[in-house]
Amino acid sequence: MAQVLEFKLPDLGEGLTEAEIVRWLVKVGDVVAIDQPVVEVETAKAMVEVPCPYGGVVTARFGEEGTELPVGAPLLTVAVGEPAAEPEGSGNVLVGYGTQAPAARRRRVRAGTAGVDGHARRPGTASAEPHARVHAPAATPAATQAATQAPAPAEGPVPVISPLVRKLARDNGVDLRRLAGSGPDGLILRADVEDALRAGAGRVRTAEEPVVPTTAAAPAGGEPAVRAPAAAPRAEAGVRVPLKGVRGAVADKLSRSRREIPDATCWVDADATELMRARTAMNTAGGPKISLLALLARICTAALARFPELNSFVDTQAREIVRLDQVHLGFAAQTERGLVVPVVRDAHARDAESLTAEFARLTESARAGTLTPGELTGGTFTLNNYGVFGVDGSTPIINHPEAAMLGVGRIVPKPWVHEGELAVRQVVQLSLTFDHRVCDGGTAGGFLRYVADCVEQPAVLLRTL
Template structure:
């Protein structure tokens, strides 16, 4: 006898709490194998294909393409045959961006709460939460379930989650949410979770924080509402939200774009940055690259040469390969260079990271830049390839601009910007000549060093650009 199992959006790792459905890979009625990818989702880090731990016939899908779901929300149901050995599916779950067996499975909730680690419950069992069967979105139009129990309509008043018992564990969707509550002295036991089975989401903690400041704004807010309501003929009738602009379009800040917005805002709030810049004659660097590429072997990219110059400069000025621990009030100087580089994609700006860039030569750097750039364009970068950078190289010259004052990629301490290389009048060996000139800029965290160090770093980079032979000292 077939049983219908429900598969929920699993923990995607890296503290991610939600994902947007980009593309369904299966239709209702399709037969799926164990651990076969069934849906492609977008998180704040990357695109992910989510595998289903059950094999059988897809009976329902929950969520349209473009819908955003929290971890633990139903994705689909699968009708499976009666197990012969008492097992159900592979039992594997998605941890980070790959499946793991039960022995390595992480616990997502404590005792007494529903599982959200990707393991589905049988609809109809005594311990299944009511909303798992009745509150999920209806299947995609035209894709009615082909087997399994009938989904009953949702009740008029859905069950209300209650705060955690005084002595019991508190169900929280991720450690980041727990940390947010702890840092802001929010008692999680006093909150009512809005997630599945009363799960406390980040939005619940943020709502509690907003409620704290609400009394201070009550008088002013009431005055605004009363004034607006009177003008409309009914006092107090003004909406609480800001009016929409006439003819404007609202674009949600979510996914990669939302993550970038949050990170840039945090950088501006926390990092006291400063910028210095210099023009450099890149003629000899371009000639050196031409000579390298004239010999047999892989072609060397300009970005790889600039990266090699960066790692040599960071070896001389390690202060800029640092981060600031604000809680401990310490500067953490790092001994490895993980070089990030800005890459513009259709999904927004991403910063892939080249691991241990200080140990790579120009050929290795060229190959890794090409691999990561292609992965960025196709949306297949993993969280590990997008995090952990210690210094960023930003080649905004590809956009046809000469200079910029970029925002430091938090929690790093500096970013080198490179403008376009263009022919310009330049005094060379005492005579006016047309040379290939580039503008270099360094934006740095003023907490980790002063202008002398930053200027020394930038001047060394410029010297290597003007005279590539300077790099021979570090080879």
């Protein structure tokens, strides 16, 4: 006898609490296999294909394309041929999760009493604006049963979807015990805290007031489905673009950077003629071609070895500056979906050929939308080549929580005094935006001057090779 099982939006890791349905991959009546992707969703970190842990016939789908769902909301129901047992799963993984994740671990996540991925992360491992297309985990039946049976406790820890939501409430003075969670079994989501902040008092429940549901009609199983949309704002002229998904994550991160980092910028013009000649000589000698970005990255890593203060981050809780031994170099890559910042791991240990190959690989993955979360997080310093947009200079916002960003403008012929005479040289403007907490202007100026010296005289690099 067939049994209908409900599959809910699983925990996608990295502190994510919601996702938007981009495209359904199956229809009602389709036959699906275990671990077959059934829906494509967009989170603040990635484009994700979500596999279903059950094999059978799709009997219902919840949510239209464009609908935003919280973690734990129903996605679809599947009629299976035999009573359900723990599915085998294939072990498809996203940030350490798979369809065979231990039930106890899932139960902690669903109950809202533990972190989303169970692992502590160094500040700054959150992605800037990733667009990876990867396989997401599917929740196990044991985890689903634990989620439906675990009521919100009246005393003790308040059921919250993630530590990030708890921190958001704490930082803004919101009493979680007074909120009516809109998630499964009263689980408090980030949207609940944000609604409370917008409303001043928020959705507050008292002894005299009943809890007002914040979800739309639920399926037959009694679980809440999609959060009811908020009342439409008053119609005004202009086009409204929702700040959600990757765009919202970028807005939040840039706002946090401006709010927390006291940045300053210094810049210098440099004669890049000799650097361009050196690159031409390398590329005519045979072997793989060397990119200009790779040479600039090699200069950056050499400069960071001399000025390690700029390869660091500030631990605001401990009031400490943490200097890092390894350079994980982020670089800006423009794609159809917007600007992303892939990260070259251990850039300090790579030569120009290796850097060129890695830049090319990550750029191609960025444009194809196949970058993984690990390739978009954990940067320690960013190289921003805005010269590709045809501009000379910029004062960028630091990629939080990094301490600095080197900007490189376009290289163009300009009048320049060379060896005492006026000549036409290839000139580039370099800028360094830095966190003034980690160093003073002397250190920042020394770093930038060393970079400019290497651009003007590439032989200076021989001292550090």
